[in-house]
Amino acid sequence: MPFWLFVGLFSLALALFFTHPWLMRYEINQAKADSLQRLGAYKTSLLATIDRHLYLPRVLASDPRIVNSLGSLEEGEAPSPGGFPTSRLLEQINRKAGSDEIFLMDPDGTTHYSSNYTTEDSFVGMNYGFRPYFRDALAGAPGFYFAVGATSGIPGLFLSAPVYAESGKTQGVIVVKIDLRKLEQSWKASGDAVWVTDKRGIIFLASSAKWHYTTLQPLSDEVKSELAETRQYGNGPITPLKRVTEWQSDDWSTLDLNADGPQLVFGSSIPGYPWQMHHRMPLAEVQTQVQWKQSMTVLLYAGLAVGSLFYRERRRRTHAQNALARLTAERESHQRAIIQNTDVGLLNLDDRFRPLYLNERARRLFRLGSDDTFSDPSELIQPWHPEEAGNGSSRAEGVSSDGNRFPILYTLNPIRVGEHNEFILTVQDVTELTAAQQALQEANRVLEHRVQERTRDLEEAQAELAQNQKLAALGRMSAAIAHEINQPITALSNFVASSQMLLARNKIESVNENFLKIEGLVARLSKLSRQLRIFSGKRNTGSAFVSLQAPVHYALELLGQRLASEQVECHQSLPCDYQVRANAMVLEQIIVNLLTNAVDALDGQADARIDIRLIELETSPGKVSLSIEDNGPGMGDEQLSHVFEPFFTTKPMGKGLGLGLAISYSLACDIGAELTVSSRPGKGTCFSLILPIASAEKRENHS
Incomplete structure (x- = not known):
């Protein structure tokens, strides 16, 4: 191996050995700066939560x-x-x-x-x-x-x-x-490991609950006794966390957290409170950073290219920071421009509600000059309620510098700026809105007055219409009565004149025949008078609990001979003997009238048939229906609309007075029943008498 290469490798090994502690402290300091920056946000959220209730x-x-x-x-x-x-x-x-x-x-x-x-x-x-x-x-x-x-x-x-x-x-x-547990849950959701300790180093707030009521340092016997007396953290033991011997400092601590391994813990005091907030990160992350930088140092020895790359990266970072600073300045300028040009007045107040800043809209609203100011918002807003901060909008009066008053809506909201409390006051002039509301209220009053006048007019018109209808009904009834009486009277006059002539001619038998006819006409007038008295007079409506089958049997027995002579087949369906509360004689008269009307409708009808049914209504529980249905010619809608009117009849002249159904309808109303009709031309007509069933309990009480 060449000597210079050996020297180079030896020098590199010495450099790595001696720079390792320095690089470790450097990276730890970098991690500390990052942790303190993060802790600032977490402290703000904690202080905001506490200050909201302080x-x-x-x-x-x-x-x-x-x-x-x-x-x-x-x-x-x-x-x-x-x-x-x-x-x-x-x-x-x-x-x-x-x-x-x-x-x-x-x-x-x-x-x-x-x-x-x-x-x-x-x-x-x-x-x-x-x-x-x-x-x-x-x-x-x-x-x-x-x-x-x-x-x-x-x-x-x-x-x-x-x-x-x-x-x-x-x-x-x-x-x-x-309760600060929701705050802990937000810390946990952020992914950061955060602790809050008291003045004795005991962890009482943490992003992970398993570190609750552990301590960063051993506790003295005096502190343990105090905790046992106050039960501040319950009755469980306070466990101290194990410290790592190396990488300790006054600015941070290194703890061995068992499964989580060695952890760096950075603390920051919470202003105004005897607490500290901590952020922790694995020591292995810092060691990884150091190893990476040492690897970079090795690569630096490999050539100037790596150095150039590192220099360019640093330069790019510097440019990015400068660009971020310019962007931040531009954004602040843009935000200030928005605040200045907004349509509402904005006032920034300190924690004692003294003015810090007013936008131009607020100065114009209260007619303040560029040098004018005020010491308290109550000079501009009356009434002023600072205790309602954060509770939404409040209505008040604004007072301008010249004493003019105008309606406003204002909102006071607290904000946290760094370590200080401030307030944002928004003021909106609602003069036009108030005037519009007053105009709308006045329009509503006028409209209500008109509605009342129109209602009175309609009630008067309705009363007048009802009176006219009564007079019209009275006129129709008078005309019908006159018509019904006029024919017999005319016939009587003719028979009297004829009898006088026959007497003069000594025709006694013809005179007797006229007398018989006169007697029939008198009987007809008597019957008409009697039915009119029944229809218009006061009837005996005394009631008792009676059977519905009995009046049906009575009517069939009374009309039995006529049914047989006119070959009318009558079918009964009376499965139960229902008890109702009614007048027995009135009930018999109604059923006789309805059955007589059905027989009259079947005059000359082949296969004449009447069905009598008694059923309990499913659609109206507690009520029973007695229906009498014939298979006669039926009636159209026009005839049905007049069927219960006095003197209305579909029978030939002289066969009926048109009072039977009208009397039956009136009698049904008297006993609290309901009489209805349905018909189809060529299919027949059905009359139904609906009455409430008398319960066993009512019958017992009555008895």
Whole structure:
């Protein structure tokens, strides 16, 4: 082997040996920078979750309803079971705030009211006086404490505040519990390994639950005793993680996580809280990077081409970073242009609601000059409710610099900028919208007034039409009565005149024949008068529980001789003897009228037939139908529409008065029945009497 080659290989081996530790630290520092950048995003999400509820205990502690509920306990009043209605109030606030639980304790640490008062794990009656968040709040300081729930076993962040009486005395502690498990699930979904430790190095939040309540460093006996007393992390042991002897530093730690192997753990403090957030990555990844770079070093010795390639890559990266910086600047400029030209006023406020930035639309809206400013949004918006931040739009009045007032909609939303809290206030002028709404309301009032007027006109017209219909019906009835009476009276006059002439001629037999005819006409007028009295007079409607078969048998017996003489075949289908509540005589009269009408319709009909059927209706449970159907000539639609009208008849002149069906219909209404008709020309006509069946229970009660 040539000497120079041996020297070159020896020099390369020495270079690799001595540069390995340096490369390892370099890559670890690079990994640290990347981890800190990632931790910034995770810290922002954690702080946003906490800050969203941080104000809630102080707000609740000043609520008069909560203060009065504790005051009633001090006066010796016993709380109702479950603490109604205070526990229900806490439940409603808890649901709206999105927190896990809210509960209220007395100065001894006993919980009297809780949002979970209806659950099996209710806090009501439990004493949490041993918890630090209780002792801190009782001492007048806001409580901030992460722990595993002593009752529910569910970990969470406890925020507490003292509740003062009007005298200034601390009469209790209000506590809000926040569940951070959803935040852990989002960490797990991101694929990064993230831990959060307390001031003693104990892991209580992690993207993987198996690292819960392990510690990055051994715990002293004093700390173990304190944890056992407060039960901060439950009753289980706190297991310390094993440290690797090499690759340790003040800026990171290296731990042996068994199956996961050696891991680099980078920590970053969380501002304002006694916690640290950690990101871990396998040490093998860094070693792989170092091995790769050492391989690159070997390749550098192989030729200038590799060096040139590496230089070009670095240069390309620099150009990319410069391009990214230019793109970022252009994007910021573009976003500012959008903000300046938007149609709504935008105001950026700090955490004390002092102005940081106003766009041009906001200045024009409130008529502010380029140098004009304000110290509080209440100068521009009345009423101003900063406590409604994040709850959507609110309606108010805008006040311009010249004192002009105009209707607006404003929205106040919190944002997180780095480590600071800020607010975005959007303001929209709704003057035109308000005027349009008022115009629409006025139009609706006018329209409602017109509708009322038209309704009154229609009601008056309807009443007038009903009166006209009554008069028309009365006129038709008067004409029909006059027609029915006029013929017998005319005939009587003729027979009287004829009888006088016959008497003068001494024709006694002819006179007797005239008298017989006059007697028939008088009987016809008497029958007409009697039926009119039945139709228009007050009838006896007294009712009882009667059989439906009995009146059918009565009518058939009454009309039996006529049925036989006119050769009308009558078929009965009466399978059950149904009981109905009706007047027996009225029911008999209706069936006799309907059966008589059917016999009259079959006059001269070959194969005359009447079917009487009694069936229970399937379409109307609890009702029975008695139908009388003939196979006569039937009726058309025009005749059916008048069939129940007085003096309407299809019989030849002198054969009927047209009152039988009208009387039957009126009698059916009197006993609470329904009389219907159906007919087809050439097929016959069917009349159906529908009545409700009397139940056995009703018959027993009646008896």
